Amino acid sequence: MVVIDGVIVGDDVFEAEFRCDLARCKGACCVVGELGAPVSSEEVRIIESILDAVKPYLPEANRKAIERQGVCETHFGELFLATVEGRECAFATIDENGVATCNLERAYLDGKTTFRKPLSCHLFPIRVRKRLGMDALVYMRIDECEAGRRCGAKEKIKLGDFLAPALERKYGKQWLAAFLDECRKRQKTKDK
Numbered sequence: 001m002v003v004i005d006g007v008i009v010g011d012d013v014f015e016a017e018f019r020c021d022l023a024r025c026k027g028a029c030c031v032v033g034e035l036g037a038p039v040s041s042e043e044v045r046i047i048e049s050i051l052d053a054v055k056p057y058l059p060e061a062n063r064k065a066i067e068r069q070g071v072c073e074t075h076f077g078e079l080f081l082a083t084v085e086g087r088e089c090a091f092a093t094i095d096e097n098g099v100a101t102c103n104l105e106r107a108y109l110d111g112k113t114t115f116r117k118p119l120s121c122h123l124f125p126i127r128v129r130k131r132l133g134m135d136a137l138v139y140m141r142i143d144e145c146e147a148g149r150r151c152g153a154k155e156k157i158k159l160g161d162f163l164a165p166a167l168e169r170k171y172g173k174q175w176l177a178a179f180l181d182e183c184r185k186r187q188k189t190k191d192k
Contacts, residue, residue, distance in 0.1 A: 013137050014183055017159065030092040030100035031094075031100050051071065054091065069082050091104050160183050
């Protein structure tokens with residue numbers, strides 16, 4: 001474990017190899033679990049403000065779920081994206097091959113919004129927790145991401161490299177540079 005500019009980074013974040021393999025996992029991170037993705041109150045505000053641009057992408061059941069319960073739900077004081085009857089994220093579409101994709105991201109990629117998706121989704125399989133008053137990056141090794149671990153190992157892609165755009169979004173360019181420098185130092189030490 002190391003602290004980089006006030007952020008605790010576990011050794012497994014540096015050492016893990018990972019690249020999403022959507023064809024194999026089928027977007028399980030948008031479906032698995034009883035709650036949707038963690039979101040901040042600012043993200044909820046943004047999603048509510050772009051909802052009209054995103055609605056055309058949503059399946060009817062998802063639109064109805066959002067109309068009924070809103071874009072998020074609260075659990076033990078924390079905010080989470082709404083789900084469709086406790087299953088997939090209300091902003092996901094499950095295609096004919098059973099692959100879940102994010103409609104917030106589709107609207108963004110189509111130039112309809114400037115909000116890509118919640119940061120917790122962009123950072124997954126890392127979750128940000130609080131430890132000792134600081135952010136702590138925790139690598140979530142869920143079974144559904146086994147294909148992503150195999151893919152990363154096969155292609156020799158480090159988790160930190162795969163998530164570099166999301167980490168920059170969260171902490172900025174300077175923090176990302178320090179993080180990637182630490183990654184390189186660790187790799188050199190490992191290669192000796």
